[in-house]
Amino acid sequence: MEKIICVCGHENPAGTKLCGKCGRPLTEEAKSSKIVDMKYDGAAIRSKTRNKSMVDKIWNFFSSVKVGISLIIINLIAASIGTIFPQEFYISVSTDAEKEAYYENTYGSLGKLYYELGLSDVYSSWWFQILVGMLAISIIVASIDRGIPLHRSLKNQRVKRHESFLKRQRIIAEGPIINGDSANTLNLIEEKMKKLKYKVRRDGNALLAERGRFSRYGPYINHVGLIIFLAAVMLRLVPGFYVDESMWVREGEMRAVPGMEGYFIENEKFILEMHDNEKTENQELQGVNVVAKNYQTNAKLYKQTDDAVPGKADDLELVKEYSIRVNHPLQHEGYSFYQMDFRLNEIKAMNFVLTNKETGESFGEVHVDLTNPQDEYVINDQTKVQLLGYYPDFSGFENGEPQTATPNPNNPAFIFKMTTPDKPEGEVSFVAIQQTVEPNGDNAYKMAFKSVETRNMTGLTVHKDSSIPFLAIGGAIFMIGVAIGSYWNHRRLWVEQLDDGSIRLAAHTNKNWFGIKKDIDAVVEFAHLPKYIDQSDDDAEKEKEGDSTL
Amino acid sequence: MSLISLSGNLLYVAFIAYLVGTLLFGGAIKSSKPDGAVSRADKWGKLALIVTIIGFLAHLSYFITRWIHKGHAPVSNMFEFTTAFGMFIIAAFILIYYMYRLTALGLVALPVALLIIGYAAMFPNSVDPLVPSLQSHWLTIHVITAAMGQSILAISAVAGLLYLLKSINPKIQSKSRFWMEAVLYFGVLVIGFILATVLFKGVGYEADFTYIDTQKAEQEITYNMPAVFGMNDYTLLTENVMNPIVEMPAVINAKKLTTVFWSFIIGSVIYIIVRLVARRSILSMLHPLVQKVNLNLLDEVGYRSVLIGFPVFTLGALVFAMIWAQEAWGRYWGWDPKEVWALITWLFYAAYLHLRLSKGWEGKKSAWLAVVGFAIILFNLIVVNLVIAGLHSYAAN
Numbered sequence: 039m040e041k042i043i044c045v046c047g048h049e050n051p052a053g054t055k056l057c058g059k060c061g062r063p064l065t066e067e068a069k070s071s072k073i074v075d076m077k078y079d080g081a082a083i084r085s086k087t088r089n090k091s092m093v094d095k096i097w098n099f100f101s102s103v104k105v106g107i108s109l110i111i112i113n114l115i116a117a118s119i120g121t122i123f124p125q126e127f128y129i130s131v132s133t134d135a136e137k138e139a140y141y142e143n144t145y146g147s148l149g150k151l152y153y154e155l156g157l158s159d160v161y162s163s164w165w166f167q168i169l170v171g172m173l174a175i176s177i178i179v180a181s182i183d184r185g186i187p188l189h190r191s192l193k194n195q196r197v198k199r200h201e202s203f204l205k206r207q208r209i210i211a212e213g214p215i216i217n218g219d220s221a222n223t224l225n226l227i228e229e230k231m232k233k234l235k236y237k238v239r240r241d242g243n244a245l246l247a248e249r250g251r252f253s254r255y256g257p258y259i260n261h262v263g264l265i266i267f268l269a270a271v272m273l274r275l276v277p278g279f280y281v282d283e284s285m286w287v288r289e290g291e292m293r294a295v296p297g298m299e300g301y302f303i304e305n306e307k308f309i310l311e312m313h314d315n316e317k318t319e320n321q322e323l324q325g326v327n328v329v330a331k332n333y334q335t336n337a338k339l340y341k342q343t344d345d346a347v348p349g350k351a352d353d354l355e356l357v358k359e360y361s362i363r364v365n366h367p368l369q370h371e372g373y374s375f376y377q378m379d380f381r382l383n384e385i386k387a388m389n390f391v392l393t394n395k396e397t398g399e400s401f402g403e404v405h406v407d408l409t410n411p412q413d414e415y416v417i418n419d420q421t422k423v424q425l426l427g428y429y430p431d432f433s434g435f436e437n438g439e440p441q442t443a444t445p446n447p448n449n450p451a452f453i454f455k456m457t458t459p460d461k462p463e464g465e466v467s468f469v470a471i472q473q474t475v476e477p478n479g480d481n482a483y484k485m486a487f488k489s490v491e492t493r494n495m496t497g498l499t500v501h502k503d504s505s506i507p508f509l510a511i512g513g514a515i516f517m518i519g520v521a522i523g524s525y526w527n528h529r530r531l532w533v534e535q536l537d538d539g540s541i542r543l544a545a546h547t548n549k550n551w552f553g554i555k556k557d558i559d560a561v562v563e564f565a566h567l568p569k570y571i572d573q574s575d576d577d578a579e580k581e582k583e584g585d586s587t588l
Numbered sequence: 589m590s591l592i593s594l595s596g597n598l599l600y601v602a603f604i605a606y607l608v609g610t611l612l613f614g615g616a617i618k619s620s621k622p623d624g625a626v627s628r629a630d631k632w633g634k635l636a637l638i639v640t641i642i643g644f645l646a647h648l649s650y651f652i653t654r655w656i657h658k659g660h661a662p663v664s665n666m667f668e669f670t671t672a673f674g675m676f677i678i679a680a681f682i683l684i685y686y687m688y689r690l691t692a693l694g695l696v697a698l699p700v701a702l703l704i705i706g707y708a709a710m711f712p713n714s715v716d717p718l719v720p721s722l723q724s725h726w727l728t729i730h731v732i733t734a735a736m737g738q739s740i741l742a743i744s745a746v747a748g749l750l751y752l753l754k755s756i757n758p759k760i761q762s763k764s765r766f767w768m769e770a771v772l773y774f775g776v777l778v779i780g781f782i783l784a785t786v787l788f789k790g791v792g793y794e795a796d797f798t799y800i801d802t803q804k805a806e807q808e809i810t811y812n813m814p815a816v817f818g819m820n821d822y823t824l825l826t827e828n829v830m831n832p833i834v835e836m837p838a839v840i841n842a843k844k845l846t847t848v849f850w851s852f853i854i855g856s857v858i859y860i861i862v863r864l865v866a867r868r869s870i871l872s873m874l875h876p877l878v879q880k881v882n883l884n885l886l887d888e889v890g891y892r893s894v895l896i897g898f899p900v901f902t903l904g905a906l907v908f909a910m911i912w913a914q915e916a917w918g919r920y921w922g923w924d925p926k927e928v929w930a931l932i933t934w935l936f937y938a939a940y941l942h943l944r945l946s947k948g949w950e951g952k953k954s955a956w957l958a959v960v961g962f963a964i965i966l967f968n969l970i971v972v973n974l975v976i977a978g979l980h981s982y983a984a985n
């Protein structure tokens with residue numbers, strides 16, 4: 039690659055704006071500007087030096103800050119589209135047809151369009167993920183493209199800079215000192231700047247005072263943090279890194295934990311508590327009568343001993359006993375159990391009385407445990423009830439056959455065969471809640487409903503997310519980087535004493551000019567330096583400018 | 589006096605102090621004569637700041653006493669969160685004041701805080717019970733830090749507005765003149781909202797309706813303003829009140845739309861009266877007040893407040909929010925509208941910071957960006973809370 043050779047003899051790579059050694063402007067643009075572009079101290083950045091191959095073109099595309107900003111804005115807009123209507127995972131229907139119907143019924147034709155365009159599940163769409171990916175690539179490329187030359191130029195700073203460099207800084211001063219011995223001026227400056235926590239270096243009649251250089255690395259640190267964070271999010275896709283299962287456990291029941299081999303969880307009790315306050319104005323407005331106070335599952339976590347048969351709930355040892363509440367998950371070996379849902383008063387058992395319809399005489403009670411229904415309930419040697427059919431969630435008849443919608447006992451129905459001393463051949467009866475069908479005509483006996491036993495059920499989710507530590511590291515690095523870049527800034531003051539004892543001075547900061555001016559004010563007064571000017575205050579502005587406190 | 593009524597009175601004190609503070613800041617800025625103007629401005633400015641600090645201390649005491657009364661941080665409903673936001677804006681203003689000694693900022697910061705507190709006061713200030721998911725220390729930390737971040741970011745808009753008030757010439761027709769007047773008009777509409785609420789509440793207006801919601805279920809609703817817009821398939825139950833003029837489909841909350849309508853009408857009437865009486869635009873009334881501010885400094889203050897606020901906002905609105913979400917739901921991120929809008933705000937300010945890296949995005953453009961950023965923050969506060977997130981809020985676990 040061709041090099042630019044500066045007047046001072048230093049060889050600079052093509053694309054350099056300011057000579058790396060003396061700071062003289064090298065390009066026409068730099069030479070003609072009043073204040074020079076100090077980004078990366080004029081060092082060449084890769085994207086500005088090569089533009090030949092396809093790789094270079096792609097590289098240049100992603101390293102451009104303009105492109106980066108556009109990507110940020112495009113991502114912002116894409117994300118906002120997803121909030122126009124609720125996303126699919128927030129509506130409680132499952133099939134595609136139901137979803138489509140939901141959007142159409144609730145939000146009309148716009149809702150339908152939203153669904154059809156896939157906007158109801160924007161965040162998992164391929165194009166949204168590509169946009170995030172492009173943003174990530176842009177961050178990586180831009181950081182490499184600029185970070186390396188920046189690091190080089192910050193590391194190799196000369197104290198002595200050429201006049202043309204100094205004069206093109208935003209803050210400059212030139213002239214004799216106001217009073218005192220000029221031979222001592224540089225010493226005074228050094229003393230004062232050291233007091234202001236600057237690092238001072240001297241080279242003959244030149245001086246460089248510098249402070250907060252590390253803050254220039256802030257953006258690069260935060261970009262690294264962002265990339266680690268995004269990479270950690272992708273870790274979820276690695277098998278075994280991420281477990282997300284949900285389970286229902288009834289009171290008194292023990293179940294194998296899905297996704298957590300060899301563990302069982304028992305629900306001893308589910309508790310729902312309500313606030314007992316008077317209805318507040320906000321509750322009134324939102325039509326809420328009572329507000330929940332606590333959802334809690336008293337749970338026991340068991341582990342199988344090592345020699346147990348997989349999947350079998352024996353040889354268990356208790357690992358942990360814990361009250362799982364919202365915001366207080368049970369945690370064990372990277373797995374967490376969250377209180378997510380509940381169902382109250384699920385029917386556990388039903389009690390019937392075998393009754394003579396005419397006399398009302400009772401022949402004894404039958405207790406049907408719905409989790410474990412028996413084939414036959416014997417009352418005495420001549421009287422028994424057989425359970426010919428059990429339909430936990432009875433939904434109607436189809437071709438004369440009773441149907442069940444789900445295996446959950448939401449609407450239990452039974453076919454009983456009642457055998458009694460005077461009807462030894464038995465009578466068949468179909469019994470559901472508020473419905474009895476007697477297929478063979480009028481029976482003499484019936485199974486009269488007596489009582490029901492209920493229990494609660496808790497909905498837990500089981501999570502393991504091994505990417506969390508990586509996310510935390512990425513997030514922490516980001517925060518550190520962003521704090522470094524925001525709360526510190528890089529300030530530099532170049533001073534040169536000319537042969538006649540007069541002073542030439544220039545200062546630069548990447549941000550917070552107000553701060554650096556305060557420092558310079560102090561040193562100007564202390565070392566009796568000539569008054570400085572800020573070349574960016576344009577002249578029209580200065581006339582109107584009152585005191586700077588207003 | 590009970591703790592909660594003491595708390596309420598402290599908030600009044602704060603409000604009045606900010607009102608007085610605004611007038612004093614006006615006096616500090618408006619020094620027309622050169623002779624002694626600086627020292628006079630200084631005196632008024634100091635006084636204004638003292639009054640502001642007194643107001644802030646009262647406001648802080650409101651916050652603390654309400655916290656003690658409730659037993660948890662008072663940031664759990666619209667009233668509480670919004671008054672806290674107003675408080676943090678004042679705190680951020682005081683912080684930036686002590687960094688830059690820029691009195692003029694008060695002239696915009698205080699009225700913005702006043703409007704926000706006034707807006708907050710229109711919501712029920714009842715002490716609501718908390719649903720289980722909100723009973724979390726992480727939530728408290730998250731909400732307070734996020735509000736602080738937003739408030740510091742808001743100061744950049746304060747500086748931006750001041751910048752624009754000075755730099756836009758009210759005599760020359762331009763796009764920025766139009767938009768600046770529009771921003772001021774929006775401020776008047778907030779006053780319209782406050783007046784509409786207070787007026788109709790004052791006369792005790794109530795109208796009960798039943799209507800059919802999107803899930804085809806019958807619901808009841810009470811309007812506190814004359815119903816211009818009716819809910820889907822409504823039936824009016826109250827006698828001798830206004831019948832709705834237009835019926836809305838079920839997706840639209842016609843009650844909220846009615847509130848917007850009345851705020852708009854009353855606000856516009858005020859705006860028109862002010863313009864007729866003064867015979868000038870609001871911009872040209874404010875423009876002469878701020879002639880002495882230094883634009884370069886304002887630009888730097890705006891940039892600096894974004895720099896200071898951005899990390900705080902990131903920590904509060906994203907990091908702590910993720911920690912809370914992880915603890916409550918087992919997922920640190922769920923693409924819930926509130927989360928998404930925090931992300932959008934964050935991306936916007938990231939874009940702002942990157943734009944500042946290139947020349948040409950300083951000064952006026954940057955001031956406009958800061959105003960847009962504040963608009964996004966207000967959108968979060970108002971639209972996301974009341975309209976979008978309203979779909980699944982309060983009662984949900």
Ligand code: HEM
Nearest residue numbers: 101102103106107173176177180184257520523938941945
């Ligand atoms: C959400 C994504 C991003 C965030 C949160 C972010 C954050 C930041 C922050 C806070 C700064 C410091 C700004 C300042 O101190 O004024 C910065 C600087 C920078 N960012 Fe980003 N950034 C993001 C994406 C990008 C992208 C996509 C690019 C690609 C071009 C990029 C390129 C840069 C560059 C070149 C700097 C200046 C570095 C320097 O001063 O030496 N950033 N970024």
